[in-house]
Amino acid sequence: MQRVFWTTCPQCDHKLMVDYGIRHSGVQLECPGCRGKYTVEQAKTLDERW
Amino acid sequence: MAKDLHSFIKQLETEHPDDLVRISKPVNPADYDVTAIMEHLYARGRKPAVLFENPTDLHGNPSSIPVLINVFAERQRCATALDFPRDQWQLPLSQEFSRRETQAVDPVTIPASEAPVKEVVQVGDAIDTRDLPMVIHSEGDYGPCLTMTLAIKDPESGAYNAAFIKAFYDFEDPQRLRITIHSPDTERALEYYESRNLPMPIVAIMGHHPAFYLGTMGLTPYDSNDYRTIGGFLGEPLRLVPSETWGDDFLVPADAEIIIEGVVPPGVRMIADPFGDITRQYQAQTLRPVMEVTAITRRRDAILQDMFAGHHDHFTAGQIPKEGTLFNTLRKKFGDIVTAVHLPYSGCGRLACYVSIKKTKEGQGKAVALAAIQESWTFQVAVVVDDNIDVFNEQDVIWATLVNVDPSRDVDMIQNIPTVFTTAMGYRKVLIDATRPLDKAIPEMNRVPQAAMDRIDLDDYLPKGSN
Numbered sequence: 001m002q003r004v005f006w007t008t009c010p011q012c013d014h015k016l017m018v019d020y021g022i023r024h025s026g027v028q029l030e031c032p033g034c035r036g037k038y039t040v041e042q043a044k045t046l047d048e049r050w
Numbered sequence: 051m052a053k054d055l056h057s058f059i060k061q062l063e064t065e066h067p068d069d070l071v072r073i074s075k076p077v078n079p080a081d082y083d084v085t086a087i088m089e090h091l092y093a094r095g096r097k098p099a100v101l102f103e104n105p106t107d108l109h110g111n112p113s114s115i116p117v118l119i120n121v122f123a124e125r126q127r128c129a130t131a132l133d134f135p136r137d138q139w140q141l142p143l144s145q146e147f148s149r150r151e152t153q154a155v156d157p158v159t160i161p162a163s164e165a166p167v168k169e170v171v172q173v174g175d176a177i178d179t180r181d182l183p184m185v186i187h188s189e190g191d192y193g194p195c196l197t198m199t200l201a202i203k204d205p206e207s208g209a210y211n212a213a214f215i216k217a218f219y220d221f222e223d224p225q226r227l228r229i230t231i232h233s234p235d236t237e238r239a240l241e242y243y244e245s246r247n248l249p250m251p252i253v254a255i256m257g258h259h260p261a262f263y264l265g266t267m268g269l270t271p272y273d274s275n276d277y278r279t280i281g282g283f284l285g286e287p288l289r290l291v292p293s294e295t296w297g298d299d300f301l302v303p304a305d306a307e308i309i310i311e312g313v314v315p316p317g318v319r320m321i322a323d324p325f326g327d328i329t330r331q332y333q334a335q336t337l338r339p340v341m342e343v344t345a346i347t348r349r350r351d352a353i354l355q356d357m358f359a360g361h362h363d364h365f366t367a368g369q370i371p372k373e374g375t376l377f378n379t380l381r382k383k384f385g386d387i388v389t390a391v392h393l394p395y396s397g398c399g400r401l402a403c404y405v406s407i408k409k410t411k412e413g414q415g416k417a418v419a420l421a422a423i424q425e426s427w428t429f430q431v432a433v434v435v436d437d438n439i440d441v442f443n444e445q446d447v448i449w450a451t452l453v454n455v456d457p458s459r460d461v462d463m464i465q466n467i468p469t470v471f472t473t474a475m476g477y478r479k480v481l482i483d484a485t486r487p488l489d490k491a492i493p494e495m496n497r498v499p500q501a502a503m504d505r506i507d508l509d510d511y512l513p514k515g516s517n
Contacts, residue, residue, distance in 0.1 A: 001471075001472055001473060001474055001475070001476025001477065002334070002471075002472050002476070004334040004472065014190075016190075016324070017324055017332055017334045017335065018334050018335045018336070019323075019335065019336035021336060022335075022336055022337055025337075027321065027337065028321070029321065029335060030192070030221075030321045030335070032191060032193065032324065
């Protein structure tokens with residue numbers, strides 16, 4: 001299956017599921033909860049279990 | 051008059067008034083009002099098409115564009131879309147789809163002055179996707195999203211290809227959409243353009259007669275012209291009109307409600323998703339192509355059509371055409387031993403296919419399953435049963451699987467075949483031969499003698515007034 005991981009938005013704690021294909025891309029994620037942007041490294045939590 | 055969404059609504063209200071609910075109370079589609087109302091209706095066992103007459107747009111202002119959703123949720127309503135008897139909603143409807151697929155009708159081109167979709171034309175600074183009453187569907191979705199069909203044109207064959215997509219509102223630029231391209235044909239076209247560093251022309255078709263959309267869902271070859279195929283489903287030529295952006299070089303459906311024209315710039319990717327999609331799961335946030343909008347044209351009385359994603363509306367729209375195509379293909383390959391096919395709702399009308407056969411020798415079940423699983427990239431499980439099992443009755447299909455299947459022989463897994471779905475099965479496909487073995491002495495399915503069934507008239511035995 002397509003690998004995914006979970007992040008938590010550092011601004012609003014919204015949990016966001018992300019395609020593992022962009023895990024190390026440095027791209028800014030966009031939070032549907034607060035519309036804030038953050039990188040994977042800035043995420044409050046990461047769940048990368050696989 | 052050409053068939054369009056307005057003529058279909060009128061037909062429903064005349065012939066099947068329970069099939070359409072009008073809601074005049076104001077709703078905010080971007081605050082889940084639309085999908086919450088739909089979810090409540092489903093909970094009551096109701097799946098009508100619903101026309102929200104007074105939605106707000108993405109500015110938060112009352113919109114003059116109503117939202118129509120859930121058109122495809124009932125197979126009987128899809129039958130009406132094809133002017134086909136509603137009581138033949140099971141396999142005969144699917145077969146009618148497959149018949150229509152072979153009845154392509156050449157489209158006709160009409161002048162812009164006669165095209166309803168050209169009544170309002172917005173180009174340049176007038177383009178603002180916030181004017182549309184776009185729907186947010188599920189909690190946690192990326193944002194407002196258009197859910198109907200896009201069309202691209204193959205640059206080599208000139209054939210038009212139409213497929214369902216998602217087009218997300220872009221919070222940074224109201225003249226841009228972030229789009230998912232996940233049908234194999236559309237991906238192939240995008241690869242062509244990007245490999246040559248060319249922008250890909252693309253149009254989004256946000257409202258048309260349901261037969262138009264059903265015609266886009268068949269499993270036709272890449273180089274077949276979907277505008278011709280759609281004519282077969284409409285039962286009349288699809289009327290086309292030159293686009294605002296490319297003129298005669300890219301024609302668009304003249305009787306659509308709303309057309310969004312644009313280009314996909316090569317190599318550009320932006321964040322999009324999550325979206326609660328066909329498998330009732332969310333698709334993960336990732337990088338997607340974008341569509342730079344070059345024109346929005348619409349009717350004065352335009353309706354924004356939407357799909358209730360991850361629900362029967364979504365499932366049925368793809369289920370019936372794929373059943374028809376699958377049945378045709380298997381019949382060509384195996385002849386009359388193939389008696390019925392069904393893509394069950396439990397598999398979202400995509401993930402699983404059930405096939406019944408009149409088995410004459412051992413091994414046919416597996417051969418049919420292998421052919422079936424190859425027919426659509428969406429299939430992850432193929433189950434083949436005997437013809438005494440009604441494939442539309444899932445309880446019976448599972449019963450046959452539970453009593454007939456020896457997992458050491460009758461179940462096979464094929465590995466490493468890509469899919470866009472995020473089910474745990476992932477890149478694997480499973481074949482299940484649930485037909486009764488012919489090479490073993492095993493019990494038969496119990497039954498009441500047919501002669502007894504034939505001589506009994508139930509009404510002679512039940513108390514009067516009961517049923």
